[in-house]
Amino acid sequence: xxxxxxxxxxxxxxxxxxxxxxxxxxxxxxxxxxxxxxxxxxxxxxxxxxxxxxxxxxxxxxxxxxxxxxxxxxxxxxxxxxxxxxxxxxxxxxxxxxxxxxxxxxxxxxxxxxxxxxxxxxxxxxxxxxxxxxxxxxxxxxxxxxxxxxxxxxxxxxxxxxxxxxxxxxxxxxxxxxxxxxxxxxxxxxxxxxxxxxxxxxxxxxxxxxxxxxxxxxxxxxxxxxxxxxxxxxxxxxxxxxxxxxxxxxxxxxxxxxxxxxxxxxx
Numbered sequence: 401x402x403x404x405x406x407x408x409x410x411x412x413x414x415x416x417x418x419x420x421x422x423x424x425x426x427x428x429x430x431x432x433x434x435x436x437x438x439x440x441x442x443x444x445x446x447x448x449x450x451x452x453x454x455x456x457x458x459x460x461x462x463x464x465x466x467x468x469x470x471x472x473x474x475x476x477x478x479x480x481x482x483x484x485x486x487x488x489x490x491x492x493x494x495x496x497x498x499x500x501x502x503x504x505x506x507x508x509x510x511x512x513x514x515x516x517x518x519x520x521x522x523x524x525x526x527x528x529x530x531x532x533x534x535x536x537x538x539x540x541x542x543x544x545x546x547x548x549x550x551x552x553x554x555x556x557x558x559x560x561x562x563x564x565x566x567x568x569x570x571x572x573x574x575x576x577x578x579x580x581x582x583x584x585x586x587x588x589x590x591x592x593x594x595x596x597x598x599x600x601x602x603x604x605x606x607x608x609x610x611x612x613x614x615x616x617x618x619x620x621x622x623x624x625x626x627x628x629x630x631x632x633x634x635x636x637x638x639x640x641x642x643x644x645x646x647x648x649x650x651x652x653x654x655x656x657x658x659x660x661x662x663x664x665x666x667x
Contacts, residue, residue: 405654411436411458412647418463419640422631430470430482430504431597431629433636434463465589470504470630472622478557479516481506482627485619487582488599490535490608491522500525501598502583502591502608504627510557514539520596526563527612528578535610540577544569559623563613582618583608 415436425431437460472482483489488502501522508516508524516524516538523537544552544567552569559565563580585591590604601607613621 405650405657407458408650409647409654411460412643412650414460415643416640416647419636419643422636423633423640425597426629426631426633428597428629429507430627431631432468432470432504433466433629433631434593435466437461437464465591465593466630467588468630470628472625473628474625476624477507478623479506479508479510479559480624480626481508481559481580482622482625483582483613483619484622484627486584486617487611487613487619488584488588488608490525490581490583490610491518491598492525492537493522499600501594501600503596503598505597506621507626510540510542512542514541514554516540524580526565526578526580529576532579532612535581538565538578538580540565540567544573544575546573559621561614561620561622563621579612580621581610582613583610584618585609 418434418436422433425433469484472484481489483504483506488504489506490500490502492500503518505518507519509519510516516526518524525535526538527534528536528538540554540557542554544554546552552573554567554569555571556568557565558568559580563582565577565579566574567577568574585601585608586606587604590602590606591599592602592605594600599605611618613619
């Protein structure tokens with residue numbers, strides 16, 4: 401009995417931790433909430449009769465990601481990009497290109513050398529020019545050298561619904577730079593969370609498939625917007641209260657069990 405009550409305390413503690421993390425990230429761009437994944441624990445019995453099975457408590461598996469769409473927040477930033485529908489941006493660290501990260505947080509910046517990066521310096525990947533096969537770090541040159549050897553400065557950046565990047569140099573000299581790409585997975589809820597609203601692949605998620613936004617099942621790019629988190633604070637608070645009440649109830653049962661055991665020993 402003590403082991404069963406202990407497992408219940410542990411499960412409720414973990415649920416409160418998951419809910420607390422959801423609430424703490426309610427204002428994080430594109431954050432995806434998690435749900436506690438409980439499992440029943442039964443004793444082993446060779447019989448096939450359900451009446452022979454006895455409950456041995458509750459366990460907690462890895463949290464389940466909830467990938468529902470978050471609402472959009474308008475920023476009017478040229479490189480603030482929200483995905484509506486299926487897809488993740490791919491970003492990489494300069495020192496770990498072979499282990500990319502995937503994110504729905506499309507708040508990108510441009511460096512002095514033209515590299516498209518996240519707020520903490522990870523490089524956004526996509527297609528450059530007309531090459532739609534090799535993924536590279538997206539670069540939007542800040543200066544264009546004209547045919548007469550004069551130079552024009554970058555004056556505007558536009559990203560359309562298909563992820564196509566068009567740069568304007570000077571007053572009206574437009575040039576297509578390349579394309580943002582999106583990644584999808586056989587089981588996106590199985591992605592491994594690695595912090596900062598980023599994920600990595602594992603055996604549960606499967607390998608990524610890449611494509612241009614609005615092609616096939618891939619979602620749409622909303623330029624000048626960012627995706628909000630999909631956390632509903634009211635719902636999370638209700639879950640938190642339920643977990644706290646369950647924890648309190650199990651604690652009282654545990655204390656009663658300890659008192660009864662002590663009386664039996666002392667008696």
